[in-house]
Amino acid sequence: MDDLHQPPEEHDAPREGPERDLIDEPVLPLFGLSTTTLAAVFVGGALGTVARYLLETHHPVAAGGLPWVTLLVNLTGSFAIGLLIPLTEHVSHRAPLVRPLFIIGFLGGWTTYSTLTVDATLLAKHGDLVTCLAYLAATVVGGLALVVAGHALGRKVTGS
Numbered sequence: 001m002d003d004l005h006q007p008p009e010e011h012d013a014p015r016e017g018p019e020r021d022l023i024d025e026p027v028l029p030l031f032g033l034s035t036t037t038l039a040a041v042f043v044g045g046a047l048g049t050v051a052r053y054l055l056e057t058h059h060p061v062a063a064g065g066l067p068w069v070t071l072l073v074n075l076t077g078s079f080a081i082g083l084l085i086p087l088t089e090h091v092s093h094r095a096p097l098v099r100p101l102f103i104i105g106f107l108g109g110w111t112t113y114s115t116l117t118v119d120a121t122l123l124a125k126h127g128d129l130v131t132c133l134a135y136l137a138a139t140v141v142g143g144l145a146l147v148v149a150g151h152a153l154g155r156k157v158t159g160s
Contacts, residue, residue: 040097044105052110064128067119070112071139077111078143082150086158 056069081103088099116139123132 036097037100040101041105041108044101044107045109046105048106048109048111050109051106052112064123064126064131066131066135067115067123070115070119071135071142074111074116074139075142075146077107079146079150081107081111082147082152083154084150086151086154086160089160090158 052073055073059069061067061069084099084103084107088103092099116136120132120136123129123135
């Protein structure tokens with residue numbers, strides 16, 4: 001008996017094994033995120049990305065120069081994320097969109113790993129290896145230090 005002539009409950013059940021088809025899979029897995037949470041991430045990410053873009057377009061860096069704008073963006077973002085995590089622990093139950101909007105959205109759009117890697121690659125490609133390594137070290141070490149410092153300040157402010 002072919003698929004069309006099986007009883008509906010057997011026909012509608014997902015197939016197992018090699019006959020399984022992508023049509024049997026859900027289009028999007030359920031993440032348990034509300035529409036408002038997704039909207040908060042979307043709006044925050046858009047605002048953070050536009051803010052970074054505006055800063056970068058108003059302060060261009062010369063070829064071979066230290067990409068100080070991206071460094072500043074990533075370091076301030078690291079500090080802000082470290083600071084906001086303990087601060088938002090106390091309000092997230094009353095304002096559940098604070099973290100998705102500011103930490104994941106805005107700061108996720110503000111900070112940029114991809115631009116860091118492109119900048120570093122271009123510096124190395126143009127023979128500015130010392131600047132490249134200094135930039136990478138400043139970003140990684142500075143970012144880690146500023147997350148820790150921001151987190152410590154956030155804990156101090158909240159008394160936790």
